[in-house]
Amino acid sequence: MASSLITFLRWFLTVPALLVLVVQPYPAYASSRGALTQVLPHGSAPTEGLCKTSVHRHGYKCQEFKVRTSDRYILGMQRIQAPNTKFKCNGTRIPVILQHGVLMDGQGWFVNTPSQSLPLVLADNGFDVWIANSRGTRYSSQHDIFNPTDPEFWDWSWDELASEDLPAFVNFVSTQTKQKPHYIGHSQGTIMALAAFSEGKVYDKLRSAVLLSPVAYLHHITTVFGQVLAKSFLADIGSLIGLAEFDLQGFQLKQYFQTICSNNHFNCYDAVTLVTGNNCCLNSTTMPEWLNNQPAPSSMKNMVHLSQTVRGGVFAKYDYGSPNANKAKYGQEIAPCYNLANITKSFPLFISHGALDALSDPVDVDLLMDQLKSHDGDKLTFQFVKNYAHLDFILGMTANEVVWKPVMAFLKRY
Secondary structure: OHHHHHHHHHHHHHHHHHHHOOOOOOOOOOOOOOOOOOOOOOOOOOOOOHHHHHHHHHOOEEEEEEEEOOOOEEEEEEEEEOOOOOOOOOOOOOEEEEEOOOOOOHHHHHOOOHHHOHHHHHHHOOOEEEEEOOOOOOOOOEEOOOOOOOHHHHOOOHHHHHHHHHHHHHHHHHHHHOOOOEEEEEOHHHHHHHHHHHOOOOHHHOOOEEEEOOOOOOOOOOOHHHHHHHHOOHHHHHHHOOOOEEOOHHHOHHHHHHHHHOOOOOOHHHHHHHHHEOOOOOOHHHHHHHHHHOOOOEEHHHHHHHHHHHHHOOOEOOOOOOHHHHHHHHOOOOOOEOOHHHOOOOOOEEEEEEOOEOOOOHHHHHHHHHHOOOOOHHHEEEEEEOOOOOOHHHHOOOHHHHHHHHHHHHHHHO
16 A cells, blocks of 8 residues: 555656646757767666766866765765866866756756856856755765665755755865855755855855855745645655655656657747746757756755745745654754845845746745845845746856856956
């Protein structure tokens, strides 16, 4: 009976993603390039690093590193510099850390051509670029004690991404380069930063932070996937019956994506639109490629935490579901909120979001900005892009001019 229930829940949790793929038929688009990355079966570790699969082919310098967290996760990190440069421990190139969003990993930055891939654009502009991969993703699937097949491996949410992973990445880059890095986060990468900053972590070791599609508040999301997952308590049910890992590709969606995206009556661009909002500027020919390697795994606990953020309308720590459990963890019966007013007012911030973003909704971003209203005016840069949705900020063909050029100017000021 238990086995049948788990099988049913695995199928049921997949429904929101499948719904994304069965509406609004359009002609398919074929990719003009070969796949840039290694496509992995469920549960396998990469036999080749991100450098080899996505960076070296373009002629850029790239190194692979392993970073240990204080709770003993082993995280993959890559260092990228422009062609014809040399890696130095104490060079003149300023380091920049790029942190991906939820259900993504570091490979998600490299779908487009070099001129449309933020890490390579940063490298071309003289920065020392570091790609972070959060725990549980393909390049960060190791632990000193646990394996990904162990439920304990997945006992974390974005609380731990903020308190453990982010400090580990920042400390590692600072040690390697002997400099303070900049930070650029997208989506979940922004909630990690804001949570850490509000508790006095890492911002003193950074030059600045760029937050693309910020998601501290999620109460007004309009994405079909997010609403079904959060408001129907699907993630909570999955956690309750012992599903520790949240892996859509493990539900054999990869094969489904590949089949339906090659169908003459469907465009994968539309599948992405229903999850992220109406992205204006994605290259539709790269969407099948992107879906070959995304979505990346996360923990069920992380999805529950995000669901709590959607339902509760507050920026708070993980709620363990009962006053006693919360008191045992936090010393109080209600999960404590992160206090954004604690962020140092002189710390340079660049915040950019789009009017069409179904995940980082403008109403929620306005609430975030209201929490930051006492920030020093000359240290807070805000950008609003009328025709952008969630993925345009990292995959948009116009992002180089619309977003990244202002970001570059901001970084060079600090």
